[in-house]
Amino acid sequence: MALLEVRDLHVHYGAIHALHGISLTVEQGQIVTLIGANGAGKSTTLRTISGLLRPTRGTIYFDGKPIVGMPPHQIVRMGLVQAPEGRGIFSNLTVAENLDLGAFTRTDRAAVAADRERALDLFPRLRERLKQMAGTLSGGEQQMLAIARAMLARPRLLLLDEPSLGLAPQVVQTIFKIIREINAAGTTILLVEQNAHMALSVAHHGYVLEVGEIKLSDSARRLESNDEVRKAYLGVG
DSSP states (O other), X not given: OOSEEEEEEEEEETTEEEEEXXXXXXXXXXXXXXXXXXXXXHHHHHHHHTTSSOOSEEEEEXXXXXXXXXXXXXXXXXXXXXXXXXXXXOTTSBHHHHHHHHTTTXXXXXXXXXXXXXXXXXXXXXXTTTTSBGGGSOHHHXXXXXXXXXXXXXXXXXXXEOTTTXXXXXXXXXXXXXXXXXXXXXXXXXXXXXXXXXXHHHOSEEEEXXXXXXXXXXXXXXXXXXXXXXHHHSOOO
């Protein structure tokens, strides 16, 4: 049984039909990526999975349980956690306070403290800046904080929305190295990313979205060598 299964998902923004019957699966232990141009429906898909948007039709199963209509905080408690596009950090709180908010659904204080240490081991720069206001961090550090905060919720499935957006190439390399490490430690990941080359380099499976529909679905390796994908998204050919 897939950890996440999305079937025939339709989403409207008023009169705009944003998603046209999307279906996808994420198996336990995988990194699955959604790639596509701006406006293809990638972020809408993640927001619907995490409960922030209500679909007009379709079903979403997490660990075999239907979650459409469930409040977002309950979905987080189940282990499905999103690090949003634009990072969504609280600028007027410290790094430490932002991390504390990641664990707001948890009562297991000793385990939270251990998970906080693991997150800071992944992102040593954050350890140096725990008392610093989050709004004064660089863009790359803010992205690290957004992912670390999500890890404090102890996700079984981590939704990452455009983690490389606006970051320098060297920082992007660091972020994707850490994404690999998080996955290797046992967290399944659904990744939305405009940098198709980086996304496919870390993913096991990929879906190509175009105007609210899935046009291609294949292993990441095969998508990397697909002529259509290379021309449209990898700048090759």
